[in-house]
Amino acid sequence: MLSLQDSLLVITDLDGSLLDHHTYSWQAAEAWLARLEEHEVPLVICSSKTAAEIVPLQKQLGIEGTPFIAENGARIHLTDQAGEPMVNGDARDYSDIVESLRRLEHQFRFTGFADFSDKEISDITGLTLRDAQLARIREASEALVWRDNEEQFDRFREALAADGLSLTQGGRFWHVMATGSGKGAAVNWLLDQLPQRPVTLGLGDGPNDAPMLDVVDYAVVIKGYSKNPVVLQRTDEQRVYHTAHHGPQGWSEGLDYFITQP
Incomplete structure (x- = not known):
């Protein structure tokens, strides 16, 4: 089990995960969002949404300035120690x-x-x-x-x-x-920029989340609406949890499963 006192990084998909698939609401996850903020656990968005969509959402969630991954891993946004923007170099215009x-x-x-x-x-x-x-x-x-x-x-x-x-x-x-882009490659690139690799917990609900869920330390597969299942390549089943609930309810369920609350 993980603790909020660990060097922890939470990486999350948005639509169908932190955000409800139909209403785009995250209210069912508010309690956990507050706990992560209280314990200064970074929340990194890894989504198919564009940067233009993610930046105002970060502000609403109170996590502005945190690195994020947009467009299914095709674009990564973060700043270096001097405050200059950094982006992955493999993207096509x-x-x-x-x-x-x-x-x-x-x-x-x-x-x-x-x-x-x-x-x-x-x-x-x-x-x-x-x-x-x-x-x-x-x-x-x-x-x-x-x-x-x-x-x-x-x-x-x-x-x-x-x-x-x-x-x-x-x-x-x-x-x-x-070619070569994707959520998994983007997460690995982002983690390589950090001075020390934290323990990572990833949450997602769709097939496009599988590469991200394969590279994090702990994976939450949120019950989704896609006709195609989320198929992971990893074999450490004890570090993978499949939720019974959709969207932000499932998101909170996954954190409840892996993280011990103080």
Whole structure:
């Protein structure tokens, strides 16, 4: 079991994990958020959301200035000791990714965020128009809706790979980013920047969270809504917990399981 007195770092997905899948509320996790703040346990967001979405959310949660991972690991935001911004160097520019996808539009049927309006994204996700606008301020990945068949999807993945791009599945969309990107790689890169590696506890609910949950010391697989299960490669089952509840209730359940409260 872990203690709040340990050198602990909590790394969390947002949608369907800390945030309710339908309402985007985190109120069911408020008690644990307060405990983490009281004991100065850093909370690192690792999400498919954009930086434009995460920064105001950090402020609401009272964790502004904390490093975070955006766009499924395609972008990492933190500052060095001099206060200068640092970003991972493997990311592809958003405009470059969109241009690559444009070249494939005549072969495959899909719609990316670059082609959606704010209202269309709001209708799909349940986000407000303002939040939908923030979701379209992308830096290093494209989110898309696949509209073609499974056979074409395999060819699409191959075409992306030939261009140095990969696909990962989120809760609502497929995400296109540079090959080698992902939540697991991003977490490892972030931890390598720290002077000393803390004990890490990760929480997530979707297939795109699996790489992150494989690299943390302790993993909470929150009950999700995806048709595809979260499949982990790790074999230390005693360090993995599957929750009975969804969203922030499951998030709190996972912390209850692993962390001994004072």
